[in-house]
Amino acid sequence: GESVGLHLxxxxxxxxxxxxxxxxxxxxxxxYFIWYKQESGKGPQFIIDIRSNMDKRQGQRVTxxxxxxxxxxxxxxxxxxxxxxxxxxxxxxxxTGNQFYxxxxxxxxxxx
Amino acid sequence: xxxITQSPRHKVTETGTPVxxxxxxxxxxxxxxxxxxxxxxxxxxxxxxxxxxDTDKGEVSDGYSVSRSKTEDFLLTLExxxxxxxxxYFCAISEGNEQFFGPGTRLTxx
Numbered sequence: 329g330e331s332v333g334l335h336l337x338x339x340x341x342x343x344x345x346x347x348x349x350x351x352x353x354x355x356x357x358x359x360y361f362i363w364y365k366q367e368s369g370k371g372p373q374f375i376i377d378i379r380s381n382m383d384k385r386q387g388q389r390v391t392x393x394x395x396x397x398x399x400x401x402x403x404x405x406x407x408x409x410x411x412x413x414x415x416x417x418x419x420x421x422x423x424t425g426n427q428f429y430x431x432x433x434x435x436x437x438x439x440x
Numbered sequence: 441x442x443x444i445t446q447s448p449r450h451k452v453t454e455t456g457t458p459v460x461x462x463x464x465x466x467x468x469x470x471x472x473x474x475x476x477x478x479x480x481x482x483x484x485x486x487x488x489x490x491x492x493x494d495t496d497k498g499e500v501s502d503g504y505s506v507s508r509s510k511t512e513d514f515l516l517t518l519e520x521x522x523x524x525x526x527x528x529y530f531c532a533i534s535e536g537n538e539q540f541f542g543p544g545t546r547l548t549x550x
Contacts, residue, residue: 371541372483417483427485427488430484
């Protein structure tokens, strides 16, 4: 089956700097990827997604990069703000799309 | 929040007691899921449902049962709670390729 892992359990950045959070997946057939943000005491919330026919997708202050060759994706947050402090997960649906595999999460702390 | 609520939000119980957690959705989604979240682990699927009375096991289903007698409610039952089931439980629905999560239930089994 699929496995999904994040590279760093914790990350601290200075307010205003850019943040990069990484995720690796194992199944080369995976064709869709999602990033979630989970604030303390809340459920995960969808941030951005990307399909395998794309290498890059941009949202508001966030960019996801997909490298299918090494089965790696990253979430970049520009001009990180204190409100960005949270745990970030990547998720990969199964081939049926009805189940998801989740990474263990990277806890991002923004230092004012 | 895709109209997902969970109850209770917090519960403390004793080993050996039965516990039922409720997930309620207001938008008629077909698929519903129960996950548990523990330190050092990603969200792990317990059970999911693909329709009324249609359920299937996930990765960590031992010790849990579910029921879905109507579209809007998905119940998770711990028949005899154990300390290893102390966790935060999230309900989710899927819409297309996305999942939307409820606010979570923090369960402590003493």
